[in-house]
Amino acid sequence: xxxxxxxxxxxxxxxxxxxxxxIVGSGPSGFYAAxxxxxxxxxxxxxxxxxxxxxxxxxxxxxxxPDHQKIKNVVMVYEKIxxxxxxxxxxxxxxxxxLTVEDLRRHYDQIVYAVGNESDRRLKVPGEDLKGSHSAxxxxxWYNGHxxxxxxxxxxxxxxxxxxxxxxxxxxxxxxxxxDVDVLAKTDMAEHAVEALRSSKVKTVWLLGRxxxxxxxxxxxxxxxxxxxxxxxxxxxxEDLTLxxxxxxxxxxxxxxxxxxxxxxxQSKKGEGSHERKIRLLFCVGPAELIEKNGRVGxxxxxxxxxxxxxxxxxxxxxTGKTMTIDAxxxxxxxxxxxIPITGVPFDEKxxxxxxxxxxxxxxxxxxxxxxxxxxxAKRGPSGLIGxxxxxxxxxxxxxxxDVPALPPGDAEQRTAExxxxxxxxxxxxxxxxxxxxLLERLELSRGQKKGKIREKFTTxxxxxxxxxxxxxxxxxxx
Ligand code: NAP
Numbered sequence: 001x002x003x004x005x006x007x008x009x010x011x012x013x014x015x016x017x018x019x020x021x022x023i024v025g026s027g028p029s030g031f032y033a034a035x036x037x038x039x040x041x042x043x044x045x046x047x048x049x050x051x052x053x054x055x056x057x058x059x060x061x062x063x064x065x066p067d068h069q070k071i072k073n074v075v076m077v078y079e080k081i082x083x084x085x086x087x088x089x090x091x092x093x094x095x096x097x098x099l100t101v102e103d104l105r106r107h108y109d110q111i112v113y114a115v116g117n118e119s120d121r122r123l124k125v126p127g128e129d130l131k132g133s134h135s136a137x138x139x140x141x142w143y144n145g146h147x148x149x150x151x152x153x154x155x156x157x158x159x160x161x162x163x164x165x166x167x168x169x170x171x172x173x174x175x176x177x178x179x180d181v182d183v184l185a186k187t188d189m190a191e192h193a194v195e196a197l198r199s200s201k202v203k204t205v206w207l208l209g210r211x212x213x214x215x216x217x218x219x220x221x222x223x224x225x226x227x228x229x230x231x232x233x234x235x236x237x238x239e240d241l242t243l244x245x246x247x248x249x250x251x252x253x254x255x256x257x258x259x260x261x262x263x264x265x266x267q268s269k270k271g272e273g274s275h276e277r278k279i280r281l282l283f284c285v286g287p288a289e290l291i292e293k294n295g296r297v298g299x300x301x302x303x304x305x306x307x308x309x310x311x312x313x314x315x316x317x318x319x320t321g322k323t324m325t326i327d328a329x330x331x332x333x334x335x336x337x338x339x340i341p342i343t344g345v346p347f348d349e350k351x352x353x354x355x356x357x358x359x360x361x362x363x364x365x366x367x368x369x370x371x372x373x374x375x376x377x378a379k380r381g382p383s384g385l386i387g388x389x390x391x392x393x394x395x396x397x398x399x400x401x402x403d404v405p406a407l408p409p410g411d412a413e414q415r416t417a418e419x420x421x422x423x424x425x426x427x428x429x430x431x432x433x434x435x436x437x438x439l440l441e442r443l444e445l446s447r448g449q450k451k452g453k454i455r456e457k458f459t460t461x462x463x464x465x466x467x468x469x470x471x472x473x474x475x476x477x478x479x
Contacts, residue, residue, distance in 0.1 A: 009409050012109045018044035018086070019404060020415050022108040024095050024342075026051040027058020028386045029376025030114030031078040032393035038084055040401055046086045046417055048108070052094035053147065054432040054440065054464040056082075058116055060386065062146040065172045066187035067179065069454060074386055082434045088417070090424050091432030092461065098428040101344035107420040109407050110371050110400050113345060113354055113361070114393075117337035117377040121352075123164065127290030128333070132158070132297040136169050136334035143176055143197075145190030145457035147464075155296075156200035158329030162300050164287050166209035167217035170334035175225055177205050178232035178279055188448065188455035205232075205279045206300075206326055210286040210317045212307050213240060213264050214247035220259035226279060227263060233273025236264050240283040244307055246315050285324065286317055290331055300328045337382035345372070354378045359396025360403075371407070373400055436468045443467055 010017035021037055023030045026049050034047045055061055057075055064071050082089060093099060104111050120135035122128065132155060141149030161177055163170045176184070181198045209216060216223075226234045241264055243251070251258045264281075272278070284305040291299040302324050305317035339354070341347035346363055348355045354374040355362040361372035375393045377383075384392075413419065424431050432440075440458065447456035458464045 010412065011405075011409060012407050012415070013043045013045070013404050015044045017409075017412065017415070018046045019110070019407075020108045020417075020420070021045060021047045021110045021112065021400075022104045022420075023047060023049040023112045023114055024104075025049075025058060025114030025116060025376070025378075026056035026089065026091070027114060027116055027376065027389075028060060028074065028078075029116075029379075029389040029393050030058070030112065031081050032390045033112050033114060033373075033375045033397050034087060035077075035081045036394045036397035037400065038081065038086060040397075043401070043404065044086075046088075048088045048090060048417075048420060050093045050095060050099070051089070051091045052097070054091040054437065054461060054468070056089060056091060056434070056437060058114075062144050063140055064144075064386075065140075065176065066144065066184060066189035067175070068172075069187060071386065087434075088421075089432070089434035089437065090428075091437060092465065093424055093428045093431050096343045099424070101342075103423055103427075105371065106411070106414050107416075107423065108371075109410060109415065110373060110403075112396070112400070113342070113372070113374045113378050114376050115339070115342065115354075115378045117339045117352055117382045119338045119340050119352070120333065121336040121338045123287055123333055123335060125287050125289055127292060127297065130290050130292055130297040130331075131295060132329055133290050133331040133333065136163070136165070136173050136332050137337065139173055139176075139332055140169065143189055143193035145188075145193075145459040147459060147461050150190075150192070150459045154196065155330060156196055156202060159201050160204040160206070160327045161202050161330035161332065162206040162208060162326065162328035163332045163334055164208050165217075165334035165336070166207060166281075166283075167334060167336070168219060168222050170207060170332075171218045171222040171226060173332050173334055174205050174207050174279055175222075175229065177202055178226075178229055178277055180230045183230070186453050188444075188453065188457060190457055190459050191451075192459070202330070203277050205277075206328060207279055207281045208285050208287070208300075208302065209281070209283045210305055211315060212243070212247055212283050213261055214243060214251050214254075214257055215307075215315055216257070216260055216283075218260065220256055220263060223260055223263050226281075227267050229279075231275050232277040232279055233270070233275045234267055234279045234281060235272055236268040236281050237283075238268040240281075241265055241268055244315075246309055247307065250315070284317065286319065288319075288323060291325070293329075296329065297331050298327065298329060299325050300331060301325050337377065339378055351381065353381055359392075359399050370403075430465050432465075432468065436472075439471050440464055440468050443471060
């Protein structure tokens with residue numbers, strides 16, 4: 001029997017019934033997923049992107065160091081995506097607080113989790129939680145004006161700090177501790193951080209790698225910046241640069257590693273340098289214990305490691321039984337990020353990721369969870385540069401598009417832009433649209449201009465919402 005015309009069930013993806021996608025998280029991976037879906041040929045797609053913060057861009061705003069402004073230019077690409085008529089941004093809307101996964105399933109055909117890794121890996125050594133021991137995540141969030149970390153307190157009256165780990169985040173943290181404040185003051189670094197760093201007493205920053213120079217996770221560009229700091233010397237011990245056979249062979253196949261190594265050799269020749277402030281980079285030392293002194297961390301006990309083959313063609317660190325102790329009244333643990341679970345979304349505690357196969361979320365039994373996808377660090381773990389996320393998000397989007405023909409039609413009345421907007425409005429009347437964000441951004445830029453810096457960020461959600469409301473009211477009055 002033929003269906004009457006009016007009752008025809010429309011498949012998602014047609015102009016009359018667009019494919020409705022919710023993207024949770026507005027960092028690079030979320031934007032690249034949006035771009036890829038909105039570019040799909042012969043398919044009508046509507047994307048709604050949610051962020052728990054009123055501001056978009058994830059780690060580009062809250063993670064990339066303030067003295068790395070060029071990297072932040074990538075947001076111009078995201079702005080173009082956000083300008084598409086079939087894209088909407090809902091900032092200040094949090095999954096688990098304002099909306100549930102069930103809400104999203106009701107209003108969207110597909111959900112993409114682009115939630116990153118918002119926590120940090122643990123060291124699992126005694127004293128890790130002593131006062132004065134902080135995660136790099138907290139420090140980075142604090143200097144970048146992330147509302148979560150706004151009220152952190154770092155005791156910069158200490159003269160020695162230690163950064164554990166030698167990835168790019170560790171190098172960022174080290175550089176911010178050692179950079180001239182006048183340089184930082186012109187960036188978009190949050191004012192509270194500029195002020196605190198201006199009176200910093202830190203004169204020694206230990207940068208500590210558990211393996212050798214050939215296994216360093218930092219990139220040559222980041223290392224070079226440490227070598228070129230205005231008023232701090234990077235001190236590298238020549239004896240740390242002797243390579244074992246496996247490391248030598250590895251460097252032959254690793255041009256970036258080779259560049260790092262050559263830079264380190266050059267730097268080691270400069271010795272102690274002439275500045276009062278030093279970064280002391282040590283290799284083959286692993287954290288063994290944070291030692292208390294006067295109610296806070298005072299020293300760091302380190303295992304002296306040797307390098308041995310790990311049996312898989314790589315190199316691992318093995319404690320020799322020898323130890324050394326350094327003074328450090330501030331410790332920053334920079335040993336990688338870890339995900340945070342979301343109610344109603346599968347999560348693998350051990351890896352800190354959302355379990356998935358090629359970006360399709362898997363339930364606890366290992367079966368594909370229909371309509372749920374993941375991108376970015378939540379998919380593959382905390383690795384790679386911003387650009388790495390593009391190919392990764394494109395790959396997930398490809399799976400999503402392959403799955404479209406098999407999608408159930410859903411309740412036509414609920415799967416509309418209007419129905420989704422109504423539920424967002426009812427749960428979070430202070431949601432922030434992309435236009436609102438641009439308004440807030442203009443205010444940040446003008447506050448910055450007045451102070452001779454790139455931008456003065458708002459650093460609490462309440463301030464952001466109040467500023468948007470005030471600007472909108474003033475605009476209405478002016479009309
Ligand atoms: P990462 O690159 O994975 O580095 C983690 C570091 O922690 C490694 O040196 C690792 O040593 C060390 N580590 C891990 N567990 C440890 C332990 N228990 N004790 C001592 N050391 C330990 O992570 P990340 O620095 O957090 O960076 C995350 C991603 O963001 C990376 O892909 C990075 O390149 C990227 N990023 C890029 C930039 C930039 O381009 N400017 C800036 C920031 C971040 P092992 O190698 O021995 O495990």
